Amino acid sequence: MNPLAPFCQTLEEGSFVRLVCDISPRLLQGTATTFQLTVLAIALGLVGGLLLALGRVYGKKPIYWLSTAYVQFVRGTPVLVQLFLIYYGLPAFEIRLDPLTAAIIGLGLNSAAYQAEYFRGAIQSIGRGQMLAARAVGLTNVQAIGYVILPQALRMVIPPWSNELIYTLKYSSVAFIIGTPELMATGQIIASSLRGPGAFRHFEVFLIVAFIYLVCVLVISKLLDLLEQRVKIPGLEMQRA
C-alpha cells in the first residue's frame, strides 16, 4: 500500500531515512484526517463562538445567561471528558457517532467556548462611540453590529484567534483516544506495529509525528500573518495580542 515501496527498498534497512520513507505515506493520510478534523472543528467553533459572543455582549438576560453558562461549563471541564460524553455518553440517547464525527463535534463545541471569549474581548474593545455613531446615522442595532462593530472586531481578533487555531490543531491529537484515525493515532499504530529489525522505534516515529505537527503549525501561523496584513486598516497600527 506504500506507493514509495520500490524506492524505499533501495534504502538501508533500519536507517532513519528508510523509516521515514516507509511510514510517511500513512502518516500523511493521518495528517489529512487531522486537517479535516481541525478545519471542521474550528469552523463549527467559529460559528458557535460568534453567536455565543454576541449573546454575551448584546443578549438579554436568558440569552446572556445561557451563553455564559455554556462558556463556563466548557472552559471548566477537560476536553477529554467532553469527548467521552459525546462518543461514549450519547449512545445512551440513541445517538451514535463515528469517531471522526464525534471528534469534530467535540472539539468544535469546545473551541466555540474559547473563540467566544476572544470575540467578546474584541467586540468590547471597539469604542462605544462606533456604535453610537452607527445608530445616529439611522442604522438598526443589527446593522450596526454587522457593518461597523464586527468588521473591526474580526480584524482585531486575528492574532488571538491564530492561537486558538493552533491549539485546536494540536489538541485534535486527543481524538486518537476515541479511535479517530488522525495523525497521532496513525503514529501510535505504526509505532506499535513495527516488526523485525525496525521494531521499537517509538522515539523516531513520534519525532516524525511531532515534526509534521510543527510544520502544520508554522504554515498556519504564516498564513494567518498574511491574512492579518491583508485586512489591516491603513494608518492604524493593529495591536498584537
Place this chain on the structure above:
Amino acid sequence: MSSKIVVRVEDLHKRYGNEEVLKGVSFILRQGEALAIIGPSGTGKSTLLRCINRLTEPDSGRIWLEDTEITGAKTDMNKIRQQIGFVFQDFNLFAHLTALDNVRLGLMKVKKLSKGEASERAMTELKRVGLAEKAKAYPAQLSGGQQQRVSIARALAMDPKLMLFDEPTSALDPELIGEVLQVMKALAGEGMTMVVVTHEMGFARSVCDEVIFMEQGVIVEQGPPEHIFLQPRQPRTQQFLGKIGELYGGTGS
C-alpha cells in the same frame, strides 16, 4: 417671520443614579435657526443633545421633530435618527472604512441608495466640506479636523432636518478648530437648523441666532447672542462669561 418649528423640547428630565443631569429643560427651535448651548462642563449640555435623538433615553419629558412626537414608545427611532445629523466630540468615524465609505454607509444601508447614487451623493458632501481628494483615505490617515469634517459630511448626506453638534471642536488641536468652524458657519449660512454645544464663544456669538446658557441641568438664561454676551441678566451667566473673558481677553474672542 416665525418660520416652522423644527424641534420642540418640553420639560426634559434625566437622572444618572442620584444625580439629576437634566431638571426640566424646554426650548423650541425654528427652521433655519442656529442655537448655541454654552455653560460649564458637566451641566447636562451633551446629555440634552443626546436626548434629542434618543441616543440617551430621557426619563421624562416630550420631544417633537416638526409635527412628530418622537418620545412615544412606538416611535421608530431608526427612521427619526436618519433625519437628525449628529456630530460627536471625538468624531467617531467608522475606523475600518474610508472617508467615502463612511459617508456612503448610511446612504446605502439606511436610505437604500444604489452604490452609484450613494457614491455620487457622498462625493458631493465630501466636496462641500472640502475633502473630495481625501475620499480614499482612512480615518487614521486624516487629521482631527479632517475627520470631523468627514463626520459632518456623513451626517449631511442623510439630508437631515436638524444637525446636532456635541462640542465638535473640543478634541481638536487649536490650529484645526478653524476649518471645522468654517464648515459649520457655512452650514448655518445656508439655513441649516442646528444645535451646537460649544465652548467656542466667538462662534456662538457671531454665527448663532440664539444662545442658551445652561448650568446644573437647567437653562439659566436664553436669548439672542448680543443679549447673552453683552447684557447677561443672570449673575451666573455674568460670572461664567466673565471667567471666560479673563481667560481669552474679552468675551467672544
